[in-house]
Amino acid sequence: xxxxxxxxxxxxxxxxxxxxxxxxxxxxxxxxxxxxxxxxxxxxxxxxxxxxxxxxxxxxxxxxxxxxxxxxxxxxxxxxxxxxxxxxxxxxxxxxxxxxxxxxxxxxxxxxxxxxxxxxxxxxxxxxxxxxxxxxxxxxxxxxxxxxxxxxxxxxxxxxxxxxxxxxxxxxxxxxxxxxxxxxxxxxxxxxxxxxxxxxxxxxxxxxxxxxxxxxxxxxxxxxxxxxxxxxxxxxxxxxxxxxxxxxxxxxxxxxxxxxxxxxxxxxxxxxxxxxxxxxxxxxxxxxxxxxxxxxxxxxxxxxxxxxxxxxxxxxxxxxxxxxxxxxxxxxxxxxxxxxxxxxxxxxxxxxxxxxxxxxxxxxxxxxxxxxxxxxxxxxxxxxxxxxxxxxxxxxxxxxxxxxxxxxxxxxxxxxxxxxxxxxxxxxxxxxxxxxxxxxxxxxxxxxxxxxxxxxxxxxxxxxxxxxxxxxxxxxxx
Amino acid sequence: xxxxxxxxxxxxxxxxxxxxxxxxxxxxxxxxxxxxxxxxxxxxxxxxxxxxxxxxxxxxxxxxxxxxxxxxxxxxxxxxxxxxxxxxxxxxxxxxxxxxxxxxxxxxxxxxxxxxxxxxxxxxxxxxxxxxxxxxxxxxxxxxxxxxxxxxxxxxxxxxxxxxxxxxxxxxxxxxxxxxxxxxxxxxxxxxxxxxxxxxxxxxxxxxxxxxxxxxxxxxxxxxxxxxxxxxxxxxxxxxxxxxxxxxxxxxxxxxxxxxxxxxxxxxxxxxxxxxxxxxxxxxxxxxxxxxxxxxxxxxxxxxxxxxxxxxxxxxxxxxxxxxxxxxxxxxxxxxxxxxxxxxxxxxxxxxxxxxxxxxxxxxxxxxxxxxxxxxxxxxxxxxxxxxxxxxxxxxxxxxxxxxxxxxxxxxxxxxxxxxxxxxx
Numbered sequence: 001x002x003x004x005x006x007x008x009x010x011x012x013x014x015x016x017x018x019x020x021x022x023x024x025x026x027x028x029x030x031x032x033x034x035x036x037x038x039x040x041x042x043x044x045x046x047x048x049x050x051x052x053x054x055x056x057x058x059x060x061x062x063x064x065x066x067x068x069x070x071x072x073x074x075x076x077x078x079x080x081x082x083x084x085x086x087x088x089x090x091x092x093x094x095x096x097x098x099x100x101x102x103x104x105x106x107x108x109x110x111x112x113x114x115x116x117x118x119x120x121x122x123x124x125x126x127x128x129x130x131x132x133x134x135x136x137x138x139x140x141x142x143x144x145x146x147x148x149x150x151x152x153x154x155x156x157x158x159x160x161x162x163x164x165x166x167x168x169x170x171x172x173x174x175x176x177x178x179x180x181x182x183x184x185x186x187x188x189x190x191x192x193x194x195x196x197x198x199x200x201x202x203x204x205x206x207x208x209x210x211x212x213x214x215x216x217x218x219x220x221x222x223x224x225x226x227x228x229x230x231x232x233x234x235x236x237x238x239x240x241x242x243x244x245x246x247x248x249x250x251x252x253x254x255x256x257x258x259x260x261x262x263x264x265x266x267x268x269x270x271x272x273x274x275x276x277x278x279x280x281x282x283x284x285x286x287x288x289x290x291x292x293x294x295x296x297x298x299x300x301x302x303x304x305x306x307x308x309x310x311x312x313x314x315x316x317x318x319x320x321x322x323x324x325x326x327x328x329x330x331x332x333x334x335x336x337x338x339x340x341x342x343x344x345x346x347x348x349x350x351x352x353x354x355x356x357x358x359x360x361x362x363x364x365x366x367x368x369x370x371x372x373x374x375x376x377x378x379x380x381x382x383x384x385x386x387x388x389x390x391x392x393x394x395x396x397x398x399x400x401x402x403x404x405x406x407x408x409x410x411x412x413x414x415x416x417x418x419x420x421x422x423x424x425x426x427x428x429x430x431x432x433x434x435x436x437x438x439x440x441x442x443x444x445x446x447x448x449x450x451x452x453x454x455x456x457x458x459x460x461x462x463x464x465x466x467x468x469x470x471x472x473x474x475x476x477x478x
Numbered sequence: 479x480x481x482x483x484x485x486x487x488x489x490x491x492x493x494x495x496x497x498x499x500x501x502x503x504x505x506x507x508x509x510x511x512x513x514x515x516x517x518x519x520x521x522x523x524x525x526x527x528x529x530x531x532x533x534x535x536x537x538x539x540x541x542x543x544x545x546x547x548x549x550x551x552x553x554x555x556x557x558x559x560x561x562x563x564x565x566x567x568x569x570x571x572x573x574x575x576x577x578x579x580x581x582x583x584x585x586x587x588x589x590x591x592x593x594x595x596x597x598x599x600x601x602x603x604x605x606x607x608x609x610x611x612x613x614x615x616x617x618x619x620x621x622x623x624x625x626x627x628x629x630x631x632x633x634x635x636x637x638x639x640x641x642x643x644x645x646x647x648x649x650x651x652x653x654x655x656x657x658x659x660x661x662x663x664x665x666x667x668x669x670x671x672x673x674x675x676x677x678x679x680x681x682x683x684x685x686x687x688x689x690x691x692x693x694x695x696x697x698x699x700x701x702x703x704x705x706x707x708x709x710x711x712x713x714x715x716x717x718x719x720x721x722x723x724x725x726x727x728x729x730x731x732x733x734x735x736x737x738x739x740x741x742x743x744x745x746x747x748x749x750x751x752x753x754x755x756x757x758x759x760x761x762x763x764x765x766x767x768x769x770x771x772x773x774x775x776x777x778x779x780x781x782x783x784x785x786x787x788x789x790x791x792x793x794x795x796x797x798x799x800x801x802x803x804x805x806x807x808x809x810x811x812x813x814x815x816x817x818x819x820x821x822x823x824x825x826x827x828x829x830x831x832x833x834x835x836x837x838x839x840x841x842x843x844x845x846x847x848x849x850x851x852x853x854x855x856x857x858x859x860x861x862x863x864x865x866x867x868x869x870x871x872x873x874x875x876x877x878x879x880x881x882x883x884x885x886x887x888x889x890x891x892x893x894x895x896x897x898x899x900x901x902x903x
Contacts, residue, residue, distance in 0.1 A: 008549075045726065046726075047725055047726050047793075048571060048722070048725075048726070049541075049569035049570060049571055050541065050543075050569060051541070051542045051543070051565050051566075051568060051569045052542070052543045052544065053542070053543065053544030053545070053558075053561070053562060053565075054543070054544060054545050058545070060547040060549065061522065071514060071516070071517070072516050073516065073517045073518065073519075074516065074517075074518040074519070075518070075519050075520075075521075076518065076519070076520040076521070076522070077520075077521050077522065078522045078523065078524070078547060078548065078549070079521075079522075079523060079548045079549065080549060091521075092519075095519040095521065096517075096519060098592070099505060099517050099519055100517075102592055102595065102596055103507075103514060103517065105596070106596060106599055106600050106603070108507075108509075108512075108513070108514045108599070108603065109512065109513045109514065110513060110514050111510050111513035111514060111515045138565055138568055139568050142568045142569065160726070160727045160728065161726055161727070161728075196728060196836060201868070202868070203837055203838065203866060203868060204728060204836050204837050205837055206834070206836055206837060242864070242898065245695075245697065245864075245898060245899070245900035245901075246900070275510065276510055276614060276615045276647070277614070277649075278614060278615070278647065278658060337516075356504075356520045356522055358506065358508065358516060358518060392832075393830070393832060395829040395830035395843070397829060397845075399656075399657065399658040400657065400658075402829065402843065402845075402860070403843075404829040404830060404842070404843035404862070406832060406841050425839050425841060425864075427841040427842070427843065427862045427864055427900070429843045429860070429861060429862045429900065457645065457660060457662065458662055459643075459645075459662075476861070476862075476900060476902070477900070478861070478862045478863075478864050478898065478899075478900025
């Protein structure tokens with residue numbers, strides 16, 4: 001079935017058009033994004049059960065963007081009387097004027113930006129889904145998740161608890177300008193299992209796995225397979241030792257390959273950072289940043305995942321950009337305002353945490369292309385190294401191209417064979433071009449992960465997905 | 479609208495509920511160098527609803543929650559509340575009761591967003607820069623937050639408070655090389671000079687990062703943590719006294735007992751307060767309508783008091799508890815110099831220092847540190863630290879001097895022994 005576009009947004013479309021008409025007499029450019037996204041979060045554990053009709057991406061509100069004298073400004077709100085849209089328009093105008101007066105008094109110069117083109121386009125995209133979160137039989141779902149939690153508690157060694165979490169959101173977004181009316185509706189869902197157990201030293205270990213995808217709660221059925229993997233993951237963690245710090249040959253599983261694509265590289269070519277001269281990547285356009293095996297794509301059209309959409313939060317159609325082509329950096333990704341400043345085309349990567357937040361250049365699907373090697377070939381080629389698995393977190397450093405990835409487990413390889421030794425946790429640090437330049441083998445199967453969220457620094461959380469095949473490279477582990 | 483919501487909740491037959499009406503007004507300013515990139519105004523209102531349902535003849539309670547948009551008409555509101563109330567029957571938890579103690583009136587702060595924004599913005603723009611140190615960009619968010627809480631036991635409060643954020647990126651450059659330092663400050667009431675001074679200090683740190691050598695391969699080292707990253711360390715202690723962590727057996731720190739057996743270092747005290755000047759959480763009530771009592775969570779290495787939601791506090795038998803937001807750490811016996819030895823690594827900045835509240839793992843990439851070695855102080859960068867809190871708690875030491883980072887007052891310097899260092903050199 002198609003995920004139906006929000007009837008609420010259809011209802012307020014005419015008054016929103018009136019707002020644009022009213023404000024157009026004061027500003028050179030006026031557009032707005034209006035959102036109505038509904039969903040749930042369910043958390044089930046041995047001792048606590050929660051059900052919330054909210055999550056990171058549920059929202060209802062509107063943000064107006066205007067341009068005057070080279071300055072883009074925004075007014076975000078969530079109260080509108082459809083019978084009196086002019087009142088909302090007046091409030092927006094007055095609020096911004098009050099701010100302008102203060103800025104004029106302080107004499108803050110403006111970073112002048114050209115007006116964006118407002119090209120005519122009407123669009124309605126309703127993506128496919130089997131089920132909608134708002135119509136879901138939550139009683140059955142809670143039972144299903146509870147059974148998984150109990151199964152985890154029973155099958156995982158020493159389990160203190162087994163947390164099962166489900167999130168599903170039906171997103172509807174409307175972008176309006178004088179010439180454009182874009183509507184989209186889609187559903188994404190993710191589920192995760194986190195289990196806790198103490199090792200022999202009393203340290204509590206956390207085993208975590210997740211599923212995600214573009215679609216409704218039907219995606220959560222995959223957790224039935226996930227729960228069967230948890231006992232082995234926990235057993236590995238319970239016997240794990242600390243890694244001896246140093247440089248190693250590594251094989252990254254697709255989840256870690258995706259983490260590298262996202263943290264190590266993806267953030268480094270978000271082109272709003274080029275405008276601010278905060279990205280080393282700007283100096284490497286059309287230069288080598290990785291081995292010949294490295295080809296990387298980024299865009300909401302690259303895959304069907306939690307981060308896929310038809311247009312971004314600035315009304316730019318979604319894209320599919322080849323960022324790295326056989327090791328050569330070709331381009332980054334760019335929101336609309338940054339593109340105006342850099343004199344390039346936007347790539348459909350302008351995203352907001354929600355309607356009340358500013359747009360930044362943000363990632364969507366960030367993927368390494370596949371190669372031809374098998375995992376067995378990769379393992380056989382390693383004298384002493386680790387197969388890394390289990391994404392925990394990462395942090396970007398676009399200015400210096402540093403890398404911090406925290407990984408759950410490393411499985412030791414010696415002389416081409418797995419030894420059975422596990423190390424945990426593992427922090428991978430280094431310099432991005434070195435990491436990518438040392439990629440010498442790439443697997444043939446792609447996997448995309450979309451659990452969790454991505455921040456810009458320590459704020460502005462958005463959904464992203466990343467992935468790739470197994471990769472062999474070298475890195476510093478500690 | 480609040481009255482409409484309460485009326486409809488009653489009409490559903492729901493006897494137990496909590497509603498928080500939250501109105502947020504924010505002014506946002508984005509600067510690239512000293513020029514205005516964008517300005518924004520945000521005006522939002524939301525109603526956070528929790529509905530409860532007695533289950534199994536009162537032995538258990540079901541809970542469901544949601545956010546009500548102010549745009550809902552009566553029919554839509556009824557549908558939404560009915561849905562949430564129905565859902566409350568699906569999540570069976572042991573019974574507990576909502577807070578029932580009436581609250582004294584909370585003095586409302588007069589928050590003038592323009593009056594906060596203007597001098598702060600002006601001060602930032604006027605910070606003296608040099609040819610080698612400058613502000614790359616910054617973001618300033620100034621908010622007025624108004625909350626009104628009501629529960630089915632008649633507990634109600636209103637409060638207004640300021641909550642703001644300043645994000646600053648600083649560049650230091652020399653001979654064609656340029657680095658950046660990232661700073662993020664959250665605060666309540668604002669003293670512009672406080673941030674001006676912090677940014678000026680960051681300029682000096684930027685110079686040091688520019689000249690930093692690769693972190694040496696030390697394998698193991700005593701570490702002095704200075705800088706805001708150290709807050710993560712003390713958040714670990716606070717999380718271990720959280721009621722939910724204890725209820726779920728993820729913490730075994732028991733009230734009345736030592737948190738660390740046989741300590742060889744300093745005995746830590748963690749004091750939670752409702753009022754902390756300039757904190758972004760400077761208010762006297764928590765999200766469940768409980769008055770926040772100033773109290774020790776830990777005193778001289780002895781667990782004194784837990785904190786957390788009413789639900790979890792009831793479950794562990796601490797019914798009179800509350801959440802806590804402002805933390806003061808103490809226990810150091812010597813000034814910072816007294817923690818120093820001939821050889822140690824002082825770490826100031828990390829990419830993202832992670833300390834796992836459940837397992838205690840410590841991990842972080844070093845962005846700026848100082849290697850005190852052979853009588854010299856050498857700025858270093860790169861590599862990482864790793865370890866576990868279980869291995870450092872007994873011997874931890876901290877300075878008498880303290881410094882405030884938003885809602886945490888922590889020792890200016892903290893000594894951790896024998897952490898693993900993955901160097902670059």
